[in-house]
Amino acid sequence: MTKLVQLLLRSNNFFGEIPSSIVNLKELRTLDLGYNLLSMEVPTHIGNLSRLTALDLSNNKLTSRISSSIENLSSILNLKELKTLNLRHNVLSMEIPIHIGDLFHLTTLDLSNNNTNGLEDLFLGENNLIWNNNANIVPTCMPLQLSMKSCGLKAEIPYWISMHKTLKFxxxxxxxxxxxxxxxxxxxxxxxxxxxxxxxxxSLPSSLFDSQNLAVISLAQNNFSGELLDNIGNATGLEILMLGRNKFSGKVSESISKMVFLRMLDLSSNRFYGNT
Incomplete structure (x- = not known):
C-alpha cells in the first residue's frame, strides 16, 4: 500500500475524521474523499503528503477554521505540487491565507459554499489561479476588499459582485x-x-462620478469611448484618475479642476481635442 499513487473513496458513507495513518502513503498523488460524511477539522497531517497534486474533500461536513491548519508548517501550504484543491460544500469558517499564492502549481481552487462571513479581505489575484466563471461559484462572504487581478475572468463583470454591499476596494x-x-x-x-x-x-455612467467616496479609479487600456461628462468634477475626493489608452473623445471637461486632491491624472492615448 505504501506505493499507492491514487486513493479514490468518493461517494461512500465514510464518517468521522481523516485518519492520521494516511501520511504513510508517501507516493500519493491523488486523494479524493469527496461526497462522504467526514467531519472534524481539515487535519494538519494532510500536509505531509508532499507529492499530492489533487486533493478533493468536497461535500463533507468538515468544520471549524481552516486557517489553523493551513498556516501550520505541516499544512496544505506544504503541498507544493498541488494543482487542484476542492473544499466546497463543507461547514468551514474560512480565512483564505495570504500565502495561498505560494502553491505555484495550483490551477483549480474551489472554496465555494462554505461559511466565510468573517472574511474582510479576499485577494485571489496575481498568481496561477484561474477563476471558474461558473455562476455557482460565488463567495458568500461580505468582504471590504476584493482583488481578482489576472484571474482569467471573461465576459462581463460578474453580477454577483453587486451583492457585496460593503465593498470598498x-x-x-x-x-x-x-x-x-x-x-x-x-x-x-x-x-x-x-x-x-x-x-x-x-461610455461611463454619469452616476459614477457622483460618489463622494471615490478616491481611485483606474480604467486604463480598455475600449471605453464617448465624452467625459461635465459631472466628472463632482468626485471631489478623487486622488487618482487613470483613463489612458482608451477611445474617449471630445473636450476635456473643465470640471476636473474641482478635484483639489487629485495627485495623478492620465488621459493619454485617447481622442481628446480642443484647448488644453
Missing amino acids: LDLSENQLEGMFPQWLADMEVGVLILSDNSLMG
Whole structure:
C-alpha cells in the first residue's frame, strides 16, 4: 500500500475524521474523499503528503477554521505540487491565507459554499489561479476588499459582485472582461476601483462620478469611448484618475479642476481635442 499513487473513496458513507495513518502513503498523488460524511477539522497531517497534486474533500461536513491548519508548517501550504484543491460544500469558517499564492502549481481552487462571513479581505489575484466563471461559484462572504487581478475572468463583470454591499476596494485588472460598465457598479460607492487592462467598452455612467467616496479609479487600456461628462468634477475626493489608452473623445471637461486632491491624472492615448 505504501506505493499507492491514487486513493479514490468518493461517494461512500465514510464518517468521522481523516485518519492520521494516511501520511504513510508517501507516493500519493491523488486523494479524493469527496461526497462522504467526514467531519472534524481539515487535519494538519494532510500536509505531509508532499507529492499530492489533487486533493478533493468536497461535500463533507468538515468544520471549524481552516486557517489553523493551513498556516501550520505541516499544512496544505506544504503541498507544493498541488494543482487542484476542492473544499466546497463543507461547514468551514474560512480565512483564505495570504500565502495561498505560494502553491505555484495550483490551477483549480474551489472554496465555494462554505461559511466565510468573517472574511474582510479576499485577494485571489496575481498568481496561477484561474477563476471558474461558473455562476455557482460565488463567495458568500461580505468582504471590504476584493482583488481578482489576472484571474482569467471573461465576459462581463460578474453580477454577483453587486451583492457585496460593503465593498470598498475592487481590483479586476488584467483579465479578459468585456461589455459595458454596469450601472450597478457605478452605484456601489466603491472607494478604489481598478478595471485596467481589459476589453471593456462603451461610455461611463454619469452616476459614477457622483460618489463622494471615490478616491481611485483606474480604467486604463480598455475600449471605453464617448465624452467625459461635465459631472466628472463632482468626485471631489478623487486622488487618482487613470483613463489612458482608451477611445474617449471630445473636450476635456473643465470640471476636473474641482478635484483639489487629485495627485495623478492620465488621459493619454485617447481622442481628446480642443484647448488644453
